[in-house]
Amino acid sequence: xxxxxxxxxxxxxxxxxxxxxxxxxxxxxxxxxxxxxxxxxxxxxxxxxxxxxxxxxxxxxxxxxxxxxxxxxxxxxxxxxxxxxxxxxxxxxxxxxxxxxxxxxxxxxxxxxxxxxxxxxxxxxxxxxxxxxxxxxxxxxxxxxxxxxxxxxxxxxxxxxxxxxxxxxxxxxxxxxxxxxxxxxxxxxxxxxxxxxxxxxxxxxxxxxxxxxxxxxxxxxxxxxxxxxxxxxxxxxxxxxxxxxxxxxxxxxxxxxxxxxxxxxxxxxxxxxxxxxxxxxxxxxxxxxxxxxxxxxxxxxxxxxxxxxxxxxxxxxxxxxxxxxxxxxxxxxxxxxxxxxxxxxxxxxxxxxxxxxxxxxxxxxxxxxxxxxxxxxxxxxxxxxxxxxxxxxxxxxxxxxxxxxxxxxxxxxxxxxxxxxxxxxxxxxxxxxxxxxxxxxxxxxxxxxxxxxxxxxxxxxxxxxxxxxxxxxx
Amino acid sequence: xxxxxxxxxxxxxxxxxxxxxxxxxxxxxxxxxxxxxxxxxxxxxxxxxxxxxxxxxxxxxxxxxxxxxxxxxxxxxxxxxxxxxxxxxxxxxxxxxxxxxxxxxxxxxxxxxxxxxxxxxxxxxxxxxxxxxxxxxxxxxxxxxxxxxxxxxxxxxxxxxxxxxxxxxxxxxxxxxxxxxxxxxxxxxxxxxxxxxxxxxxxxxxxxxxxxxxxxxxxxxxxxxxxxxxxxxxxxxxxxxxxxxx
Numbered sequence: 001x002x003x004x005x006x007x008x009x010x011x012x013x014x015x016x017x018x019x020x021x022x023x024x025x026x027x028x029x030x031x032x033x034x035x036x037x038x039x040x041x042x043x044x045x046x047x048x049x050x051x052x053x054x055x056x057x058x059x060x061x062x063x064x065x066x067x068x069x070x071x072x073x074x075x076x077x078x079x080x081x082x083x084x085x086x087x088x089x090x091x092x093x094x095x096x097x098x099x100x101x102x103x104x105x106x107x108x109x110x111x112x113x114x115x116x117x118x119x120x121x122x123x124x125x126x127x128x129x130x131x132x133x134x135x136x137x138x139x140x141x142x143x144x145x146x147x148x149x150x151x152x153x154x155x156x157x158x159x160x161x162x163x164x165x166x167x168x169x170x171x172x173x174x175x176x177x178x179x180x181x182x183x184x185x186x187x188x189x190x191x192x193x194x195x196x197x198x199x200x201x202x203x204x205x206x207x208x209x210x211x212x213x214x215x216x217x218x219x220x221x222x223x224x225x226x227x228x229x230x231x232x233x234x235x236x237x238x239x240x241x242x243x244x245x246x247x248x249x250x251x252x253x254x255x256x257x258x259x260x261x262x263x264x265x266x267x268x269x270x271x272x273x274x275x276x277x278x279x280x281x282x283x284x285x286x287x288x289x290x291x292x293x294x295x296x297x298x299x300x301x302x303x304x305x306x307x308x309x310x311x312x313x314x315x316x317x318x319x320x321x322x323x324x325x326x327x328x329x330x331x332x333x334x335x336x337x338x339x340x341x342x343x344x345x346x347x348x349x350x351x352x353x354x355x356x357x358x359x360x361x362x363x364x365x366x367x368x369x370x371x372x373x374x375x376x377x378x379x380x381x382x383x384x385x386x387x388x389x390x391x392x393x394x395x396x397x398x399x400x401x402x403x404x405x406x407x408x409x410x411x412x413x414x415x416x417x418x419x420x421x422x423x424x425x426x427x428x429x430x431x432x433x434x435x436x437x438x439x440x441x442x443x444x445x446x447x448x449x450x451x452x453x454x455x456x457x458x459x460x461x462x463x464x465x466x467x468x469x470x471x472x473x474x
Numbered sequence: 475x476x477x478x479x480x481x482x483x484x485x486x487x488x489x490x491x492x493x494x495x496x497x498x499x500x501x502x503x504x505x506x507x508x509x510x511x512x513x514x515x516x517x518x519x520x521x522x523x524x525x526x527x528x529x530x531x532x533x534x535x536x537x538x539x540x541x542x543x544x545x546x547x548x549x550x551x552x553x554x555x556x557x558x559x560x561x562x563x564x565x566x567x568x569x570x571x572x573x574x575x576x577x578x579x580x581x582x583x584x585x586x587x588x589x590x591x592x593x594x595x596x597x598x599x600x601x602x603x604x605x606x607x608x609x610x611x612x613x614x615x616x617x618x619x620x621x622x623x624x625x626x627x628x629x630x631x632x633x634x635x636x637x638x639x640x641x642x643x644x645x646x647x648x649x650x651x652x653x654x655x656x657x658x659x660x661x662x663x664x665x666x667x668x669x670x671x672x673x674x675x676x677x678x679x680x681x682x683x684x685x686x687x688x689x690x691x692x693x694x695x696x697x698x699x700x701x702x703x704x705x706x707x708x709x710x711x712x713x714x715x716x717x718x719x720x
Contacts, residue, residue, distance in 0.1 A: 071566060075577035091490075093490070095493060155506065172497075173499045186493075193674075
C-alpha cells in the first residue's frame with residue numbers, strides 16, 4: 001500500500017519553491033499583511049478561499065474565488081453542425097458529460113423540432129441515473145468521507161475501514177458499468193445523438209444491469225447506516241436561502257420539468273434567464289447568478305427540499321434514518337441529500353429497466369430533424385444542480401448562438417453568502433481548523449469548476465494546479 | 475528501493491482523464507501499492523514538489539500556464555501528457571479558428587478583456603514530453619499499461635497504426651460503406667475503435683497516426699453527399715493543432 005500523501009503534504013506546502021505559486025507574493029505586499037498558502041483539494045477544478053484575519057485572531061472576511069482557465073465553449077460552438085454540438089459540450093466536464101449531452105440534445109431537439117421515442121427518453125433517463133450515481137458516490141466516498149474520518153484521502157481508509165471502502169468502490173464500479181451498458185461509457189459517451197441512439201443495450205445487457213442494481217441496494221443501505229453514525233461530524237450551521245431545481249407534478253424531477261423555486265413562481269425552461277440572471281463581479285472569476293434573494297442554491301439539497309415527497313420508498317426511509325427533513329438549511333448536508341438520491345436513483349432505475357424489459361428493446365433509427373432556423377432550451381438536473389443549455393440555430397442547422405449555465409456557477413454566490421454567515425463562528429479557530437471547516441463547506445457543494453464554461457481569471461496570478469485556502473493575516 | 479513519486483497536474487481541460495484513473499477502482503489500489511502519490515488534487519489533500527513522474531492533463535491556454543508547465547518539467551524526471559488536450563491540444567483548439575476578440579466577446583461581452591488567454595496548444599509546444607497517453611477520454615487500461623512500463627524503466631509504446639486495424643478486428647462495418655465519414659483512417663489506434671464500435675464514428679481524439687496520408691484522406695472523405703465544410707468540421711474537432719485541420 002502506498003504511503004499516504006498526508007505526511008509529505010502537511011510539511012511541504014510552505015516550502016513550495018515554485019515561482020509560479022503565489023507563495024512569493026507576501027514579500028511584495030506592503031504593510032504587515034501576510035499571505036499563507038494552503039491547498040483546497042478534493043474538488044473538481046480550481047478554487048480558492050481567501051481568509052482575512054485581524055491581528056487579534058478574529059476573522060473579518062472570507063472570499064470565494066475561481067481562477068480556472070476559461071475555455072470559451074459557447075464561442076467554439078458557433079457555426080457547428082447540430083450533430084456535433086452535444087459531443088463538443090460533453091467536453092466541458094468529464095464528470096457530468098452525460099448531463100451536458102442530455103441538456104444539449106434537449107435544446108437542439110427543441111430548436112430543430114425533433115421528436116424522439118419513449119424508448120429514447122427511457123434510455124436517456126437511465127443514462128442520467130448512471131451519471132448521478134457515479135458522481136455522487138465519487139463525492140460522498142472519495143471527496144467528503146476523508147474529512148469526516150479525519151484523514152487526507154480515501155487511501156488510508158482502505159486499511160482502517162476496508163469493508164466500507166470496498167462497498168463504496170464496488171457501488172461506483174456498478175455505476176460505471178451502468179453507463180457503459182446504456183450509453184457506451186461514463187465520460188463522453190458515444191451512443192447518444194440528436195433524435196435517439198446509435199446503439200442499444202441488448203435484453204441480456206438490461207438483465208445484467210438489473211441484477212447489478214438490485215445487488216447495489218444493500219451496499220447503499222450499508223452506506224446509509226455508516227453515514228447515520230457520522231452525522232455529528234457535520235458542522236452545525238443554518239442559513240436559509242432560495243432553493244432552485246426542476247419540478248414536476250408527478251416525479252422527483254431530474255430529466256425534465258419546469259424551473260421551481262422555494263421563493264418564486266414556476267417557470268418554463270425557456271425562461272431560464274429570468275431565474276439565473278447572470279452577472280460578473282471583478283474580484284472573483286466566474287459568472288454569478290441571483291434570483292429572488294441575493295443568491296440561490298442548486299443541487300441535491302435544493303432538489304430534496306423541493307421534491308422530497310416524490311422520493312422512492314427506500315430513499316424516503318434512508319432520509320428518515322439520516323434525519324434529513326424537507327426544509328433543511330444546513331449546506332454541509334448536501335452530501336447527505338446526495339446519498340439519499342443515490343438510493344432513489346437505483347430504485348427508480350430498476351423500475352425503468354423493468355419497463356424497458358417489458359416493452360422489449362427496439363433498434364430504432366434516430367428521428368430526423370426538419371432543418372430550419374430556430375431556438376431551443378434544455379434543462380436537466382445533473383449531480384451538482386440544474387443545468388441549462390440554450391441554442392439558436394441558423395437555416396443550415398448550424399449554431400448561431402449558444403449559452404450554457406452551469407450549476408456550479410449558480411452556486412458561487414450562495415457559497416459566498418454561506419462564508420459570510422459562517423464568519424462569526426470562525427474567530428479563535430486555529431488555521432488548521434479554519435481550513436478544514438471552510439474547505440468542508442465549499443466541498444459540500446461539490447463544485448465542479450472545470451465545468452464553468454465562462455470563468456474569468458481576474459487575479460492572473462493563480463498557479464492553476466493548486467487550489468488554495470489563502471490567509472491574509474493583518 | 476524507494477517507490478517512485480508521482481504527481482498529477484491539470485491545465486485547461488475537463489479532468490475526465492483523471493476520472494478515468496479513479497475509475498480503475500480496485501485496480502487503482504494495486505497501482506498505488508507500487509508508487510507514492512505526492513499530488514492528486516482531484517482525490518487527495520496534500521502536495522509536494524518532489525516527484526519523479528508528472529502526469530499532466532489539459533491544454534496550455536494562457537501565458538502563465540507556460541511558466542507553471544516549465545516549472546513542472548524542471549521538477550519531473552518523466553513528463554507524461556494525459557489525454558487529448560495535453561497530447562494534441564484537442565477540443566480546446568476549436569477556438570483557435572476564431573479571432574481572439576470574437577471568442578472573448580462571444581462569452582464575456584463587455585468584460586472581454588478582463589483576463590489573459592491565447593491560442594490553445596498541447597504540452598509539446600512548450601516543453602519536451604516523454605510519453606503520451608492519448609484519447610478523449612484516455613483508455614484506463616492503456617493508462618495502467620503505460621504506467622507499468624514507465625515504472626519498469628521502459629520507453630512506453632503506443633500503437634503506430636491507424637484505428638482501421640482495430641476496427642476490422644472488432645468486426646465493424648466501415649462507416650464509408652454506410653455513406654458516413656470517419657477519421658479512423660488517419661487516427662492512431664489503441665482505443666479498440668471505441669466510438670465506431672458504439673455506433674458512432676471516429677473523431678480523431680488520439681491524434682494523427684505517424685505517416686498519416688492527409689491528401690489521400692481528403693480524397694476519401696470528399697465524395698458525393700458530404701460537404702467540404704463537414705470535412706473541415708471533423709478535422710477541426712480534435713486535430714486543430716495538427717496539419718490535418720485547415
